[in-house]
Amino acid sequence: QLQLVESGGGLVQPGGSLRLSCAASRFTLDYYAIGWFRQAPGKEREGVSCINFSGTSTKYADSVKGRFTISKDNAKNRASLQMNSLKPEDTAVYYCTAVYDLSRECKIDTEQDYWGQGTQVTVSS
Numbered sequence: 350q351l352q353l354v355e356s357g358g359g360l361v362q363p364g365g366s367l368r369l370s371c372a373a374s375r376f377t378l379d380y381y382a383i384g385w386f387r388q389a390p391g392k393e394r395e396g397v398s399c400i401n402f403s404g405t406s407t408k409y410a411d412s413v414k415g416r417f418t419i420s421k422d423n424a425k426n427r428a429s430l431q432m433n434s435l436k437p438e439d440t441a442v443y444y445c446t447a448v449y450d451l452s453r454e455c456k457i458d459t460e461q462d463y464w465g466q467g468t469q470v471t472v473s474s
Contacts, residue, residue: 353374381402382450417430439470
């Protein structure tokens, strides 16, 4: 079964950093754009960031722009989300996603082919 597995979540103080990783199992990410979504309790799911299949184009939600950095390593078949200057409002379950897409630019809020199981990020003092 094709899978995405996230890791790296946890508890961090406001202003701190976390790095989320996403590893693909049983399929190659070479032809897939990667996305990161998050969902906080009682709130709608939000698209956070995306990167195109080749790793040459990225997009970010306004709420994380300048603080989060998405990356993709096709040789290692994994992607990452570096989160800096974390705020309490960043607290959510974060999901890695993949969509078969060879476009030059990715799209943040588009239907995804695969979802990871999610990893909890809690920003609190």
